[in-house]
Amino acid sequence: DPQAGATWMYTNASNLDAFLLEVYNYYVGHGFWSILLSRAISLLTELFVFAFAMFLTTCVDWGKLPSSKSSSEVLIVKCMAKASWIKNLALFTFVMYWCSRLVTNLGGVRQLSRMHNFYHHVLGISDGDIQTVSWIRVVDGLVKLHNANISTADPNPAVRRYTKYNRPQQRMNAETVANRLMRQANYYVALYNKDILDFTLPIPFMGQRHFYSKSLEWCIDFCLTNFIFDEQGSIRPFCLEVRNRKALVEALQTRLRFAALTSVLVAPVNIIRFCIIYFFKYYTEFTRNPSKASTRSFTPFAEWKIREFNELDHLFQRRLRQAYQPANNYLRQFPKDKVDQLCRFVSFLSGAIAAVLALATLLDPELFLGFEVTPGRTAVFWLTVMVAIFTVSQGSLPEEDEVFDPVMHLKAVLYCTHYVPSHWKDRLHTTEVRSEFSAMYQTKVLIFVEEILSLIVAPWILLRNAGKRSERIIDFFREHTVHVDGIGFQCNFAVFGFKKDANAADPTTVLDEPDGLRDEYFGLKDDKMAASVQNFMHYYDHGRYRRNGKKQGWQPPPAWP
Known part of the structure; x- marks a missing residue:
């Protein structure tokens, strides 16, 4: 029975985080056939890029090209037999890598078919509807399945009282699903918001220059994954003990130094790879429409600054796309x-x-x-x-x-991005704000150039963070982690379910902190917490997750901690 087998997948999932991630990836991938096609195209693209680049650099005699009239005169016969050992080693390595990816994708077809049955028979969503159905519909199906199954449903209070039911139950609602899917990403949102990591380098005659790229992000993720975080994406318990602080700092410093050394070794290969892919991807587009060269996008660092807690990737990308048009209008506002x-x-x-x-x-x-x-x-x-x-x-x-009305257009941008630094307030018309925003919203050509430059300077940035910054990183994970029953360890800023006694005194009136150092150390910048809660409730709050049907005004969460 396909329906029974699909239900069994959920009730017997040993790792609920991994199962929900499969559910989410299937939704974002738009179903069975779209995911298969995407994987096949990805494999064929990698094969074409490598084969075409190898052909151009190995099998063509470019010296004979000006005096030749046909391709047979410039092609090298048995070119790979005459190629250097480095190219043959690269060919062997790529073939092994490509075959392993092919085997992995073929092995994943069975699990993909099971997820297709789960969506079709359990959630009632077909592949034809998955491209248009909202994520809320998927979450609703998961909640109903959780409550309908006796092995996962939460017993009522009477059962708990008379049977001494004390086992912590796995909870299932919109917030807990987002908590599990973004267990690790929520830490990164707070990490970048609080500027724990230093991505600046002193440049002669230019002062401190900021460098950040996807490659540098991968290096940082490599240093933290399987060290701070386990295989399930949850923080390791021994990282939360103060007595392990010194050992953790030394281990993180070692990993950062190793990542710096590795980035030096792989930088030439990555630079060549990025240049080839960028050339193949954008050459035709730029030559057909030269104005495309000036198109802009948010930088990778700006994306982390804009992203909010418990905001899933497809919702975040939709919010960025909504901001593109008003952002372009805003940058054209300033008279030049x-x-x-x-x-x-x-x-x-x-x-x-x-x-x-x-x-x-x-x-x-x-x-x-x-x-x-x-x-x-x-x-x-x-x-x-x-x-x-x-x-x-x-x-x-x-x-x-x-x-020309720059303030009006920038407010339209901020309505989508929810990113309003404190020093921007009442200064939206100034060129300083425009300069800061244009640094976040750059042309794609400049983003590519910064990606290449970051590959070169990444070792120095990693070494800078291997000093005192390592202590701040370890302290950050220990001080901003809480344990939630039924979910596990979470970043404290990602837990929206605050319960506050209406008669309790406001802690800000009890604690005398005229300098605000405590709020600065433990809190967030740019009203990130309030924006995250408001955006989360705006998307999910359709009468399903309210305790009553009465529409209430949004109330900001209490100060943390």
Whole structure:
């Protein structure tokens, strides 16, 4: 019976976190066939990129290309037999890696089929509907399944009282599902919000320069995974004991130094790999539409600053996409008269030259297409260049009917990002705020350049954090971890279920802290806690998770701790 087998998957799951992660990945992947197609395309893409790069660097004699008229004259016969041992080793390593990935994906088809049955027979969601159904619908199905099964349902108070039922029960609701799925990510949100890690380096004549990239993020994750966190993503209990602090700090410093050494060794390979992938991915797009080169996106570091507690990845990406249009409108708001004048001048020159070349080409195509305007460069080449310059410069000019109101547009951005540093308040119109925001929302070309630069400077950044910062990292995990019955260890900021006595005194009125150092040390920046709770309730609160049907105004959580 497929339905019984699918129900058995949930009731007998030894690791509920891993099971919920499978449920979530299946939802984000849009079902059985979409996931299979995505995995197949990923394998074929890796195979093509490696094979094509190996072919271009090994099997083509580029020296014969100018004097040759056919591909047979420039191709090297049995090229791999004549290749160096380094290329043959790279080929062998890639083949082993690719075959292992193929075997892993083939082995995962069975589990994927079981998850398909779970969605179809238990949750009542078919593959045709999974692309349009909301995540709330999936959570509702999980909660109903949890409450309907005798082995997972929470006994009523009478049963607990008369049977002495004391076993902590696994809870299931929207918050606990998010807690389990983001058990490790919630720590990272707090880690970046409190600026525990230092990603700056002193640059001559430039001062402190900030460097961050996905590669550096992977290095940090490598240092913390299977050390602070176990295989299930939960924090290890011995990391919470003060007596182990010195040993933990020394172990973390060793891991950071090892990661720095490893990043030095793999940096050349990563730089080549990133350049090849970026070239193959964006060359056609940029040549077809040169204005795409100026498109912007949030930097990896800005994404961690914007992300909120218990915010699942697909919800976070949706919030970022909603912010793109108002962010572009905001950056165009600030008058840039000098730049606009230069763009108009460049647009006029390039447009005039392109018009003359295009007109001459139309009058006598056969003669003019082969005519060299400059030595070795035909009219077609310069026509293409001038059109590209005209397109880029014209695209940088503001619309004639555009009205300047930067504060209004930035408020539209902040409505989506929920990121409002304290020093931005009442200063949204200033160029300083615009400079800070543009550093977070950069062009994709600059993000790629920073990715390459971060690969080079990553060892120094990791070594800087291997000093006193290691003590702060260990203290952070110990001081901001709580144990929740039925869930396990959690980052304290991710636990939204506060229970506060209405008659209890406000701790801020009892404790005399004129300097606010305690709040600064234990608290969060930029109202992250309030924004996280409000955003979570805004998405999930549709009358299902309220204790009563009466609509209540949102109340901020109490100060932590």
